[in-house]
Amino acid sequence: MPKTPLVAVVDDDEAIREALCDLLMVTGLACSTFDSAPAFLSGDAPGHVDCLITDVRMPGMSGLDLLERMRAGGSDLPVIMLTSVLDPSARARALDLGAQAWLTKPVADDALLDELKAAIGAEDWPDEPGH
Template sequence: MSVLETPLIAVVDDDETVREAVAELLYVLGVPCKCFDRAEAFLEAYIPGQFAWLLTDVRMPGMGGLELLRRVKAMEPSMPVIVLTSYRDSLLEARALECGATAYLTKPVADCDIIDLLASAIDHDLEHSPLDERGDSGNG
């Protein structure tokens, strides 16, 4: 995968340790990311189409992750959003999924869970690429 094909991932979490750990994992995988310490900072920097997917914490000072999820889905409905939380809460999980979250993960998150989600997001993008729509995907 070339640099131009590599997706840019947004990581929004008020916990610096989590941001750094996710950024380091993505770096090792060769996937660029941009980290934000709060939802408002992400929205201030947001440009439609800039990010391939968003990983956000739920509970943060200021705007929470569910509100960020709602706003992102209103602006860019197809963007995959992964919700992270330190709290196991089936009602919160149901609300996140109802709002359009692609996945709901509980901290601490295993690297393999993030890798699997990233692989799924990339596969989804490839399946829905303009080449695939023209029938030039090389499958035949």
């Protein structure tokens, strides 16, 4: 039986973390949530997840700082950035660092799932329910 892809969600807003995790689990993905970038980095999560969804603006370490630190450490983990603020320079920086996508909140479920499918790979994507 194939391994269920695990997606980490890093966001300082509990409601957003819960909503994203609910969406992922309904889709057939596993989800792990973190309330800050340091919480994500402090465990062994970076080496055990298949994709990271992170908020850009968080207290302390931002999502951009998290992406930068991961890339500096040699990680090629796919990262999807979420933000509620239009910031072309931050978007350019994230994409230069290899972010899979830059999505504006509120993000449409289909748009997020399409980016996740591209990041994880269609071959590892869970079957549609009922198939």
